[in-house]
Amino acid sequence: MSHEKEVGVFGDEFQTVIEFDKHSEGSLTTHGTVNRDLASYSTEIQSEVMRRYRFIEWILKRVKGGWTEKNLNSLIRQAAIELKLEPPSCRTLARWWKSYSEENCSLMSLLPNNSNKGNRKQKVANDSVFFERAIERYLVPERPSIAAVYEYYSDLIRIENQSLVDGQIQPISYKGFYNRVKKLPAYEVVLARHGKYQADMAFDKIDVHTPATRVLEKVEIDHTPLDLILLDDELDIPIGRPYLTILIDQFSKSIVGFHLGFEDPSYYSVMKAILNAIKPKDYVSERFPSIEHEWYCQGKMESLVVDNGREFWSGSLEQACLEVGIHVQFNPVRKPWLKPLVERIFRTIGSRLIVTIPGKTFSNLLQREGYDPRKDAVMHFSTFNELFHKWIIDEYHYDSDSRKRSIPFLKWQEGVSVMPPIRYEQDDLEKLSVVLGVMAKRKHRRGGVHLHGLRYDSHELADYRRMNPHDTKVLTKTNPDDISSVYVYLDRHQRYLKVPCIDPIGYTRQLSLTQHRINQRLHRDYINQQVDLEGLARVRMYIHERIEREAEDLNRLHRSRPKRTTGGMSRLAKHNGVMSDSDASCVPEELPALNVKEPKKPQKALPDSDEWDNFISKLDPY
Incomplete structure (x- = not known):
């Protein structure tokens, strides 16, 4: 039995959610399940x-x-x-x-x-020829000077005059040559010497982007490595320059979300930044009590303006955004004026916040002089994270721009009073994390699903496993903020199941995917430092040589003795107690002579090798 219910703000992104009774197929309950999305199809x-x-x-x-x-x-x-x-x-x-x-x-x-x-699958004198050859040399990407090209032009005429008896060619003066070159079509000159992009930038009409008319109508996103080296919180050692992924609202110029990390820009960092932008920022007051104001930005953005970075061209990104009602707008190549705010905010962060922090780096090596940012770095990552939150929430949002035109906070309130953005309800946030989660396909086998070096399994997943072929691949989605559970798509039921991590010590509780990857790398580095590679090499060589000597000794023995059968030897080894904690062998010990008279009746013979199995099989094990 099943029944249907509508899903709140996701009514235009999801189909109806089907809730199964506890007695339905595979004993699948509705607890922790989410209806299928487009990624679950082939x-x-x-x-x-x-x-x-x-x-x-x-x-x-x-x-x-x-x-x-x-x-x-x-x-x-x-x-x-x-x-x-x-x-x-x-x-x-x-x-x-x-x-x-x-x-x-x-x-x-x-x-x-x-x-x-399922399963388908200008008029010139007689020097015109020489002038044209000189111009061909001028209009090349190597960009020779006019003086060098004029020298080439003069040399061509001198060589030609050597073969002429009458009608010597008179070259024009350098000034006349210079004026001719300057009269060439400017666009064609820049196109040949600097390329099409520079030619278009210099001579084409500069378009302006259509401004947004309401809050979250257009949100710009981009990445940059910050010119700052930070320290690890525990080890107090430099850990490098962090990457900043930031989202800014075009209408109010408010920063709606960001992600700060040390991984190269990827789908993961984009998803983390988008989730931070659309969710409520309740964590700010708990983690950073020094911040005075509320981070008011949250809600469903209409368009996400991106450039042509590889991480933005991911099919998974566009598909996931469309499913939650976010249209991805790709900027034309090399037209940064269509995405001006996010480019400007990076310069603002560098000039108003980072410039005063010890550990600042310089993009130009010549500007460093005797300054070494790694030696002068004094700020931990957690401290900078707090200061960056405070700078955004308490300073940037309440300060005017350089031309005194607007204040982000007031502009946001103005937009919200006219048309407030759609806010996600608490019940929808879990579904949002599933749709925007990190996607991967893994084999569903005995023990559940192995992902991120961890194992995920549950009774519901085990029941579902019984109804499918062995090692079937399933679609998984991971919330990068919490890897204590993952969502596994069950094709038979056409919905996602929340599966916990098999974690008896509570390692994954409130653990992010980034933290887990750092822990894995640190553990691998520690193990590599503890391994004695030279010692292991000596042990392996000893084992190899010992095996070779043993084989040679046995071969020599077999050549010197007649061929013998090995029937019953394993039973004899069992009888003589050949084992790892003794030096016994299959050679029987000689018994001491007994001074006993021979009995009158004939002695019963011991069983031969064929009867030995039946003889010892009656012995009870101990």
Whole structure:
């Protein structure tokens, strides 16, 4: 038996959640489960859903009037060329749009009908020729000077004049040559000598980005390594320059979230920053009591403005953001003016906060002179984390910009009073962590799921394991802030199950994925320091040589003796007590002679080798 219920703010991202009774298939309960998302479908279905979305998005911006065959045919052909995707028919596209619009623009409405099936798969004199050859040498990426090119031009004419009897060619003066070069089309000169990007930057029209009209309509995100070397909290040693991933609201210029860590920019750091941005910031007052104000930024952003970094082009990022209603807007290559705020905030952080902290580094090596940031670093990571929170919340948000145009806090309140952003309820935050979690596929085998060097299992997962083939791969999602449990997608039930870590000592309690990876690396380094590689090498060589000597001795013995059978020898070794704590062998000891008269009746013979097994099998073990 099952029943359905609607999911709050995720009504346009998730299908209805099905709750199973305790007696349903596999004894799966509703506790700790979340309905399936797009990532749980096969790669082919995910690609098909994104193909349908690309066509709808492209046509929606250009169609005039209804979605009729007359309006759509030419647009579909143009879209297929630009998107480089297989075009649908106009009726199919109209059907996709009808389903997409009726379901409040939910990605899940674009699933194919067969998505639940399984397993398918200027005029010049006579020197014009020489001038043109000189210009060819000038318009090259090596960028020679005009003086050098004029020398080449003069040399060409001198060599040519040596072969002429009459009509000597007179080269123009350097000034005349210089003026001719300067009259060349400026764009073509910069294009040939500096490249297309510099040519476009110098001569094309500079567009301005469309400003946001409300809070969280557009949020910019980017990374940068901070010019600062920090110390480890426990070891007091330099641990390097941290990477800062930051999100800033275009309307209010408020910093809505960030992530600070030492890993290179990745999907993980982007997800951590996004989760920090959209969740309530209740942790601030508990962890940093010195902060006076509240970090007011939270809620559902409409568009996430990103550049062309590899981590932003991840299909998992765009897919996860679309599922929670966040549209990912990719900036054109090398057009930073379309994402101005996040580029400027990095300079602001460097000039107003980091510049006074010992341990500051310099991007230009010539600026360092005799300053060594590693020797002068005096600030721990936790201290800088507290100061960075305080600078954002208590200073930046309540200070005006350099032109005295606005204050982030007041601008945010102005936007909220007109159109407040959607806030996630507490019940939805767990589902949000699942959708934006770190995704991986692992084998579901005896002992559960092995992930991050840990083991995750539960009674519900064990029951589900009994109904599936051995070593089936399952989709897992990890909340990077808490690895004490993971979510495992159960294909048979089409939902996620929360599975705890098998952790008898409580190691993973309130442990983040970053902390766990650091612990793993430190443990590996410690073990490597404790291992005596030379000693182990000597032991292995001794074992190898001992085996070779033993084999040689036995071969020599076999060559000197007639071939003998080994039947019954294992029983004889058992009888003589051949074991690791004694020096016994299979050679029987000679018994002392007994001064006893021979009995009159004939003595019963001992069993031969064929009867030995039956003879000793009646002995009781001890």
